[in-house]
Every structure is written in C-alpha cells, then in structure tokens.
Amino acid sequence: MPTRVEQFFSHLDYISGGIEPRFFPFEGSRDLPRVTVVVYDDVPEPGMLTGITYGVSLADHPHWRLGKPELCISVRSDDLRWPLVLGHIGETQRGDNPFHYGDTINLGERIAPDSEMTAFVIFAPAVLDRADFADINVGETRPINICGLYPIHEAERLFIHDHGLEAFWQLGWDPYDVGRPSVV
Template identity: 55%
Template structure:
C-alpha cells in the first residue's frame, strides 16, 4: 500500500491519498474501485499511516462505500480522542477529479476505473450514530470534518 502525503494542501491541511486499495476486488465495486483521501487539520503524519493501514488490512473485504464506517479500535493518534472513520466524498477534490478516473492503458480504457473516496476521522459515539441513523443525518449536524481535536458532534 502506498500513501501519498501532501502537507498544506489545501491550505493548512494534511492530505493523503492511498494507492493499492483499488488493486483488490470486492463484489460491491461495480463502477470502479476505491482509493482513499483524508484531509485533516494536523501535521501528524500518523493520520496518513492509519489510512494506509486500513486500506491494506481491509482491501477486498470492506466496501469503502459512502456511509460506511470503520472502527479503528483505539485512538488513531495520541492527541486525538477519535477512534473511527466514516466514508463520503473527499473534501479536497472537485467531483470531476474523484469520480470515474480511468487509469487503464491505451486500448484498455474502461477496465481500470478508480473512484477516490473521502475518509473522515470520527468519535466512536458518532460511528454508532451513523450506523443507526445514517450518514446524511450525521453529516448535517454541526461538525468540522477536518478538526481532529473537536468534541463529538452528537
């Protein structure tokens, strides 16, 4: 698994992209395979390593579809109380830059399509709320998706 890390992109955020998750297969991946994108207000590169770790450990078994959650099982980084993630559209990219990216070689177009999924650190209570009430209800609550030191939104 490869983690591509950008410091201060966009302004003030640490952004990471994975590469390698999309090389696996999953029955839910009908219109492309995912790679992950995390953007957080932090300088701690452990966030990037955590996303790479999840992609490696869960590739082929987790769908990484919008609204899905992942229990990391412990604090992701020491300074944050967050222990889970949820998946939705990435904040740092325009829609045309994250859906339907054809990485196939010439003459093989349409066979290797990647969709970049946003992955967001959340608190355990938020993970449980999303699993019970859905991501849309949580997403509309008062929270800042890039703030890794915030209190739970619910």
C-alpha cells in the same frame, strides 16, 4: 502507453498542481503489490495534511462493478499518523471492505495522540471536485474513485449506524478538526 500507476499519479499531479508529495509504502501481506500512501503537506491549506492511497484498487471485491476505490484523508494536523492510517486500513481491508459511502470503520483505539477519535466514516472527499475524485481513467475497464475517510468519535459512529450519514452530516461539524468534541 503509461501504466496504471503512472496514470493515477499523473492525475494526482494534475489535481495537486504539481506539489511534490511524500510516499510511504506499506509492507504487503497478500499476493498483491503493496499499498502506498501519498502525503501532501499544507494541502488544501497551510497546517493541513492530505493523504491518498494507491494499491487498494488493485484488489477485487464483488461490489466493485463500476469502479475501484482509493482512500483519502485531509485533516488539520501535522501528525503523520492521520494519513498513514490509510495505509493500514487499505492494506488490511482491501478486497474485504467495499468502502461504501456511509459505512464506518472502527479502529477501536485512538488514531493519534492529538485526538480522542477512534473511527472513520466514508464519504466523497470534501477537498476534491467530483471530476477529480470520480471515474479516474487508469486504462482499465473499471476506473478509480477516491473515497474520503473522515475521523469521528465512537459516539458519532454509533449515531451514524442508528440514524444514517445524512443525519450526522447535518449536525454542523468540522470534518478537518481532529481535536473537536463529539457532536452527539
């Protein structure tokens, strides 16, 4: 029987079409195995980076009754800071942050030099079909659900807090463009 990690990486191989990723392990600060960021170059299209964590779901949280999260980001950039920030967020917030859709994460500083963005909003990953990000069987009672993290400006984070994710999503912004101006 394949292990939990083997089942998850087999799923990633399937949805990526077998593209060879790069692996970036983060030093663990807890009594859990480390978080690793799996980075795909030019996915879903040339000039983009997609990163997916493994290790966030190894923690427990009282809200994780039906599944456990892993994190995903896809951006139009060649700066590895974008997918690697998932490792930092995953390592420092797993077990404490429920990673609910509509929640925001404020880093309080620019994520990368190619952008003024300082925060993320959590929602379903736009680059994956529901069957590819929800209820991923890893041989345990609770499956893995991949959550998308979308880079946003501080003003947008505050707008989401005041008006909700749906109102923000309808403002017509490009979720992959890390150089875009704020839409609010």
